[in-house]
Amino acid sequence: MLDKVLVEQKLSLLIEHLDELEALSSGTLQEYKADAIKRHATEKLIELVVGYATDINQLVVEGAGRSAPQTYYATFTAMQDLALPEDLAARLANTTGLRNRLVHQYERQSHETVYYSLKPLVKNYRQYITLINDYLRSAP
Numbered sequence: 351m352l353d354k355v356l357v358e359q360k361l362s363l364l365i366e367h368l369d370e371l372e373a374l375s376s377g378t379l380q381e382y383k384a385d386a387i388k389r390h391a392t393e394k395l396i397e398l399v400v401g402y403a404t405d406i407n408q409l410v411v412e413g414a415g416r417s418a419p420q421t422y423y424a425t426f427t428a429m430q431d432l433a434l435p436e437d438l439a440a441r442l443a444n445t446t447g448l449r450n451r452l453v454h455q456y457e458r459q460s461h462e463t464v465y466y467s468l469k470p471l472v473k474n475y476r477q478y479i480t481l482i483n484d485y486l487r488s489a490p
Contacts, residue, residue, distance in 0.1 A: 352413025352489050357406055361482060364402035368475050370396040375468040383461045392464060393452045399475055400449040403442065406482060413489070422446035432484035434478070441474050 374392050382388060400422065406423035412418055414432055419425045426443035430436050448467055 353409060354486055354489065357409050357413075357482070357486060360406050360409070361403050361479065361486075364406070364475070365396050365479060366478070367398045367402070368472060371399060371468065372472045375472060376448055379465050386447075389461060389464070392468065396445070396464070396471065397449050397453055400445050403475065403478060404446065410482075410485065411412065419488075422449070433481050433488045435481075438474060438477055438481070441470070442478060445471055445474070 371392065374395065375390055377388075382392075404422045404425045407429050408418060410432060411425065411428045416428065419428045423443045423446045426434070426439045426446070430439045445467075446473075447472070448464075452464075
């Protein structure tokens with residue numbers, strides 16, 4: 351059974367951090383590159399946003415009686431036939447790669463890569479929030 355209260359708590363935190371991330375996405379690339387604090391905050395917020403979304407995905411998938419996905423990426427693909435259209439699920443799944451590269455520093459991310467990822471990331475996660483809310487309203 352889906353724990354709607356826990357999903358709503360995590361969704362609230364996701365929204366809070368997404369709002370903060372959106373505020374940081376204003377400004378030019380040059381301003382972003384010149385402000386180390388803004389860059390570090392942006393990277394941490396990306397990590398948090400993706401983390402809360404994957405937690406939500408895990409709860410929804412398990413609440414639907416399905417096997418738990420084993421990776422952050424797989425949590426989004428598992429949501430395709432539950433709450434997310436395939437194209438959005440794919441775009442969101444790709445954000446897990448950015449998150450992993452930032453967290454684990456598999457490779458040094460250019461400031462440009464992160465900066466140009468911000469607006470699409472915020473837009474896609476806004477859609478995600480709407481669809482998760484719709485799912486919560488319709489779920490038993």
